[in-house]
Amino acid sequence: MAKEPRLPSLAILLTILGLFVVIMFGFIVILELPIQLALLVVWFMIMGFGLYLGHGYLKMEKGLLKGIYEGMGAILILIAVGALIGSWIAGGVVPTMIYYGLSIISPSIFLMAAMIICAITAIATGTSFGSAGTAGIAMMGIGESFGLPIYLVAGAVISGCYVGDKMSPLSDTTVMTATLSKVDLFRHIRSMAYVSVPAFIIAAIAYWITGAVLSEGNGDLTIAKDTMAGLQESFEISWIMLIPALVVVIMLLFKLPSVPVILFGALIGSFWAAIFQGYGFIEAIQTLYSGSTQSTGIVFIDSLLNRGGITFMLEVILLIILALGVGGLLQTIGAFKVIGDIFAKWATNTGNLTLTTMIASFFGVFFGGAAYVSLLTGTKITEENYNRKNVSRTLLSRNVEAGGTVTTPMVPWSDGGVFMAATLGVATLAYIPFFWYGFLVIIITLIYGYFGLFILDKDDYEKEQDDESTEDKVKTSY
Structure with missing residues (x-):
């Protein structure tokens, strides 16, 4: 035995x-x-x-x-986000975000702005991965164009992405935490807000001060201007390029499931690559799988934009x-x-x-x-x-x-x-x-x-969960 x-x-x-x-x-x-x-x-x-x-x-x-x-939910999101990154770079969505960001954001407030933009994106979409793969990549390009340390820019970007991942009712981790804890979703978010709001404000102020200090006396925007010129030469830049991002945000606001919405957004990005960016139809669809290959003539922008696709995520998934x-x-x-x-x-x-x-x-x-x-x-x-x-x-x-x-x-x-x-x-x-x-x-x-x-x-919902749990234990004991 x-x-x-x-x-x-x-x-x-x-x-x-x-x-x-x-x-x-x-x-x-x-x-x-x-x-x-x-x-x-x-x-x-x-x-x-x-x-x-x-x-x-x-x-x-x-x-x-x-x-x-x-953990398969996270793996499915990674596959979808990989496809999204590849097609949105090829379709001009991410390059347009970088271009407009460079034209309206000054170096002194950039770190704070990067955090806030990524936070808004993450709250609206409910995904830190999707936000980092779209708005986050754009912020990295803008930050490096301003001559800011990339590790500092990454810290601000990730901070913003995780504000949304914690506070969005569309976030899978937020919903899963409320479910596992047996509490109402919006009471869970309210409880987190007591922590997240002051943390967000303090971090935003810290990034603002840091950005102001680093950019003081550094008025040379040559790199930023060269970046904008390089992007304009290599991509069709216009507000129309932002439509795929707008479609995804609206669909997620209607509480549609994130994985199919992100994949749908990725598919729109590949159509944009074919319609606006000069890709052949098959080549545009291929970006969903193998990502984007760009040559703007600016080394760090090329390294930033030559990524994405499902294959880009395979090592991460493993x-x-x-x-x-x-x-x-x-x-x-x-x-x-x-x-x-x-x-x-x-x-x-x-x-x-x-x-x-x-x-x-x-x-x-x-x-x-x-x-x-x-x-x-x-x-x-x-x-x-x-x-x-x-x-x-x-x-x-x-x-x-x-x-x-x-x-x-x-x-x-x-x-x-x-x-x-x-x-x-x-x-x-x-x-x-x-x-x-x-x-x-x-x-x-x-x-x-x-x-x-x-x-x-405790509210009525939580008390009800307690009662059901007690009843289950009694039944189990018999």
Whole structure:
């Protein structure tokens, strides 16, 4: 008779996590091998511990596949956004955004403007990836034309994108967090607003001051003018080029599903490439798959615009699949349960509830490689602690987003970190110090937690969810 699998002890759990860090550091920093290979080795390492704990291979494989399945939404969005980037560059949408941006935005306010523009785009569309791949790329081109450090521009762009990803009712992570936390979507957004609004304002002021200091005495706009001239020579520039972006925003405002809307927008972009930019029809359609190839004569603009297409995302998709598999394996061998039991003993007040939830969510990003995994680890590991303390789960949902969604672009092998680095052309570790909105969200969330600030009372919807949960437990006991 087979033995019942046992949970990992704290010593084994720490060993697994320690080996994870050693493998990742060794492969990436010392051996300079791809992150994907490191994650593949981590799979076998965790499976080895799983066998030692009494888990069968088939059970672990099923858990691994389940982990990958839970992140398929992000993979579908990556495929759609890859197609969108390729066709919108070829169709003149992104070049037109860069051109008009250079003509109306001054260097002194650019960093703040970049954050605000990306935030508006992300709130309107509900996707940080889509916003970075369109408005974000445009802002990178404008910022470099102004002679600003690209890692600083990337920090402002990503800050804006994640404001929208947290606050938009169209965002899949926002909807998923509210659902997993069993709270009303708009109460979840209201709870997050107490953190996001001050973080946004402080970050915007910081970017404004930084931009003003960097541009002081630097009135040479030669690069910006050369960029505009190069874009005008290589593309048809007019307001008509912005119609695909307008169509996508309107469709998303009507709460249509993001993946088909983004793909439809990508298809319009390829038509624009054929109609306005001189592409042959087959060549224009091909940009959906293989991306855009441009030669404006300006090196950094060419490097910015020669990207996109589904193939552009394949390495990112592979990395995310491997990272999601790590999360699935850790779930299967009971690592999440052990951590949850430890946190349950420690979470004695709202401050500790906040900290443990943020750690549990970050655990999903760091070891699971995706925002979706972080939402699962954050809610599943700590939700019972909120029920025991009879605290509104809007605090849970707010803390999960602060520790999970916002931290994804900070981890080089996570879906957010890899996508932002690949799309904006700036290494994760280079832009992290300038992702000020993310750090402010973390700091403000912890302050609110330990001082018990802006914690909403339970509403009728949440009480109803509590009653249904209690009824389910009673039925299960019989």
